[in-house]
Every structure is written in structure tokens, then in C-alpha cells.
Amino acid sequence: MSEIIRFEGVHKTFGDGPRAVHAVDDVTLTIDKGEIFGVIGYSGAGKSTLVRLINGLESVTSGRLVVDGAEVSALGEKQLRGVRADIGMIFQQFNLFPSKTVAENVAYPLRVAGWEKARRDARVAELLDFVGLADKAGARPPQLSGGQKQRVGIARALARQPKILLADEATSALDPETTRDVLALLRRVNAELGITIVVITHEMDVVKYMCERVAVMEDGKVVELGTVYDVFSRPRREVTRRFVGTSLRDRPSREVLERLAGTHPGTLVTVGIQEDTGSSARLMNSLAEHGVQGAIVYGGITEIGVRPFGSLTLALTGDGGAIRAALADLRSFTTVQEYPELTGGAPAATAHESKEQR
Ligand SMILES: Nc1ncnc2c1ncn2[C@@H]1O[C@H](COP(=O)(O)OP(=O)(O)OP(=O)(O)O)[C@@H](O)[C@H]1O
Ligand SMILES: [Mg+2]
Known part of the structure; x- marks a missing residue:
């Protein structure tokens, strides 16, 4: 696939001196023609600024930004207007003219571009048909959902x-239901019209449903970038783990962990599940080979496409040395999170003793 957008060391700084805000801080990435690309991050991460650079609503402070062959970071305001005309944008608050009809709202950019009435009307009818609103042409926005x-x-x-x-x-x-409908429409825009879409969101479910690749932003920087599956099934940053947690709720909270530690004998560990390592089957085999018992006490698994990922929290019991050896083996193919603070730092021994006491 060929690229349509390229950021090379792009910075966008608002203000200067000690009060300068680095809204976009040294971003390098490319977006391919025809893909749906996600940008996810918490409020203030720089997502809107990043996409506003693409259509020239904000100017690049330094670095290079190329959009559909034009180096927008080197263009003046007048030339940027030309670039902007080739890029559509939609907003959270819709930004419609409330007193104009639906048809007039849709016709507005065509009127500005100087299209004649007959051609404009034909195009508007075609567009309203595409989005399923042919019967609402004469309605005004306040009458719409x-x-x-x-x-x-x-x-x-x-x-x-x-x-x-x-x-x-x-x-x-x-x-949520309306969200699904609108996202499905955007997928049709991509699939049927071949339009490249950049989706900004703070909801992991939107990315999961729509995007092939995703950039995770934090403090103006892109901190993770890759296919949605890779980024979410092996999150490397806390911010990414938190996004996965909001959708999947697979990892126990501190409170739940403490309760689990009180009700289950053994060593609590959270083990990542990914398709590419076949880790759920290997996990069980590995424990069995080491003679370790693993009770599943918490977890969540979901899928992207047909590829599963998530995590399971287990209470391990058995010989202390065997547990340590099993964990070392698990670490060779997946992520393992231990909670030494829950069991006083000697988890394996405690588990062993509790078994002998019974
Ligand atoms: N025009 C501006 N002037 C000064 N600072 C700005 C301007 N626009 C954005 N910023 C600052 O840049 C940073 C990134 O803002 P941005 O709107 O890009 O974040 P965001 O990720 O889109 O957040 P949200 O999820 O709340 O929309 C913030 O600290 C914001 O206050
Ligand atoms: Mg924003």
C-alpha cells in the first residue's frame, strides 16, 4: 500500500518560553492510502492537534508533514486552503447550521466551491441516499437525532x-447503539469509496471495531504504534494497558486482588493470553509439566478479528521451586505479572507451606 500521510519529526508548540505547550512532540508516522487509522489517548494528549495539522487547521512548528504528495509544512495559508478542500472532517458536536435544512447543510461546501444548482442538487441527493437520510432532506438539524x-x-x-x-x-x-451505526457507516465510506479515514477517539472499542493500525498518544508523543492487535494484546505502556482495561476489564483491581489473596491459597499471578504464542494451551501444559496447580480466579479474553487476547489471573499452588520454574517458563512466551506485596515477598514458600498444613 502506498502512503498518503507522512509525519517526520513533527512538532506543534503553542506559545513560547516556559509556558509553551508541546501539543505534538516529535511525531513520526505514516498512514497508508485506504486504511482506517486510529489515534487514541486521554484528554490533552494532542490527538486533535495532530489531525488538525493534516488539514492545515493548525500549522506545523517544525518537522515535515506530507499529505497526498503536498508538503503542507511548507505551504502558506492560501495554498493550505486548497489542501483543506480535499480533506473532509467530522466533529463530536456535528457543527451543522441549525437553521439550514439537511440538504442545504450538505450542499454548503459545494456552493462555496461554486457548483451549479442542478449539479449540486444531484450530488446532495446521492449523498443523502448513501447515508440513509433521503427522506430528511427538508428537515433541520434540531429535528434530528x-x-x-x-x-x-x-x-x-x-x-x-x-x-x-x-x-x-x-x-x-x-x-452505544447509535455509535455502532455511525461507525458502520464510516466503514462503508472506507470500503465502498476507498477513502482513508483517521479516527480520533478515547474509546478502545471504537479502535477495535474500525481500525487496522493505531497510534497511542501521551503528552504530545506517539508512545505506541502498530496493528491494533499487536498494540492491545501486548501493551507496553501503562496508558495502553489502561485503555485495554476499560474495554476488557480483564485485570483485577487492587481491592479485588486483596480479596482474592484472602480467599485463595497460593501465589497470585496475571498471565497474558495471545494468539501468536498459543499461550492459553501452553500455559496449562507448562503448569502441569512442573507439577503446579493453577486455579483461574479472574480474567477476561476478547478478540480482534478472530484473534484472541486478554489475561488470566491464577492462584498457583505447589512446591515453591516448581512454581518459580513454571513462572520462568511462562515468561519465555508471554507476560507474567506477579504481586509479591500481597504475600509478604515469599509467595512460593507460603503456598508450599499452606499445602503441607492441609
Ligand atoms: N489553540 C491552542 N492554544 C494553546 N494551547 C492549545 C491550543 N490547542 C490545543 N492546545 C493545548 O495542546 C494540548 C493538546 O490539545 P489537544 O486538543 O490536541 O488534545 P486532545 O488529545 O485532542 O484532547 P481531548 O481528548 O480533550 O480532545 C493541550 O494541552 C491543549 O491545552
Ligand atoms: Mg481533541
Whole structure:
């Protein structure tokens, strides 16, 4: 696949001196033509600024940014306007004209671009049909549901046949069911029209449903980047683990861990499950080979496509040395999180003793 967007060491700084805000801090990444690319991060991470650089709503402070062959980091305001026309954008708050009809809202960018009425009307009818709102052409935004408003926003963004669509928290104001509908429409925009989509969100489920690749942003930096499966099945950063946790709830909280430690004898460990290591089967085999018992006490597994991932929390009992050897083996193919603070730092021995006492 060929690339359509390339960031090379891009910085965007607001203000200067000690009060400068590094909203985008040395970002390097490429987005391929025709992909759905996700940008995820908490509030203030720099997501909106990053995508606003793509369509020239913000100017690059330093570094190089190329969008569809144009080096936007080197363009003046007037030339940026040309780039902007080829890029559609949709927003959390829809940004529709409340007093104009649906058809007039969708026609607006065509009117600005100087399209004649007959051609404009034909295009608007085609777009409303595509987004499933042909019967709402004469309605005004206040009469529409949130999902319908966003469909109008999508139709308007597509009016001039952009190559790129930027979606900034486009479903954050919608309920889960409406969110699904709008995301499904965006997938059709990608699949049927071949438009590259950059999706900004703070919801992992949106990324999971839509995107092939994802960038995780924190403090202006891209801290993880890769396929959605790779990034979420082996999160390397705490921020990414937290995003996985919001969707999957696979890891026990501190409170739950303490309760589990009180009710289950043995050593608590959380073991990552990934498809590529076949780790759930290997996990059980490894414990059996070392003569260690593993009770599953907490966990969650989900899938992206048909590829499972998640984690299981086990209470291990058996000989102390055997538990240590089993954990070393598990570490050779998956992630293992131990909680020494829960069992006073001598987990294996404690587990062994408790077994002998019985
Ligand atoms: N025009 C501006 N002037 C000054 N600072 C700004 C401006 N726009 C953004 N910032 C700052 O840049 C940082 C990144 O903001 P940005 O809006 O890109 O974050 P975000 O990840 O989109 O957050 P949210 O999830 O809340 O939308 C923040 O600290 C913000 O206050
Ligand atoms: Mg934002």
C-alpha cells in the first residue's frame, strides 16, 4: 500500500518560553492510502492537534508533514486552503447550521466551491441516499437525532469527494447503539469509496471495531504504534494497558486482588493470553509439566478479528521451586505479572507451606 500521510519529526508548540505547550512532540508516522487509522489517548494528549495539522487547521512548528504528495509544512495559508478542500472532517458536536435544512447543510461546501444548482442538487441527493437520510432532506438539524446529525455531517464531509476523512471524536456524543451505526457507516465510506479515514477517539472499542493500525498518544508523543492487535494484546505502556482495561476489564483491581489473596491459597499471578504464542494451551501444559496447580480466579479474553487476547489471573499452588520454574517458563512466551506485596515477598514458600498444613 502506498502512503498518503507522512509525519517526520513533527512538532506543534503553542506559545513560547516556559509556558509553551508541546501539543505534538516529535511525531513520526505514516498512514497508508485506504486504511482506517486510529489515534487514541486521554484528554490533552494532542490527538486533535495532530489531525488538525493534516488539514492545515493548525500549522506545523517544525518537522515535515506530507499529505497526498503536498508538503503542507511548507505551504502558506492560501495554498493550505486548497489542501483543506480535499480533506473532509467530522466533529463530536456535528457543527451543522441549525437553521439550514439537511440538504442545504450538505450542499454548503459545494456552493462555496461554486457548483451549479442542478449539479449540486444531484450530488446532495446521492449523498443523502448513501447515508440513509433521503427522506430528511427538508428537515433541520434540531429535528434530528444525534446519529442522524452525524450522518448529515458525514454526507457534508464527503460532498467534494475527499481522499481523506478526519473523524475527531465523531461518536463521543452518541449512545452505544447509535455509535455502532455511525461507525458502520464510516466503514462503508472506507470500503465502498476507498477513502482513508483517521479516527480520533478515547474509546478502545471504537479502535477495535474500525481500525487496522493505531497510534497511542501521551503528552504530545506517539508512545505506541502498530496493528491494533499487536498494540492491545501486548501493551507496553501503562496508558495502553489502561485503555485495554476499560474495554476488557480483564485485570483485577487492587481491592479485588486483596480479596482474592484472602480467599485463595497460593501465589497470585496475571498471565497474558495471545494468539501468536498459543499461550492459553501452553500455559496449562507448562503448569502441569512442573507439577503446579493453577486455579483461574479472574480474567477476561476478547478478540480482534478472530484473534484472541486478554489475561488470566491464577492462584498457583505447589512446591515453591516448581512454581518459580513454571513462572520462568511462562515468561519465555508471554507476560507474567506477579504481586509479591500481597504475600509478604515469599509467595512460593507460603503456598508450599499452606499445602503441607492441609
Ligand atoms: N489553540 C491552542 N492554544 C494553546 N494551547 C492549545 C491550543 N490547542 C490545543 N492546545 C493545548 O495542546 C494540548 C493538546 O490539545 P489537544 O486538543 O490536541 O488534545 P486532545 O488529545 O485532542 O484532547 P481531548 O481528548 O480533550 O480532545 C493541550 O494541552 C491543549 O491545552
Ligand atoms: Mg481533541
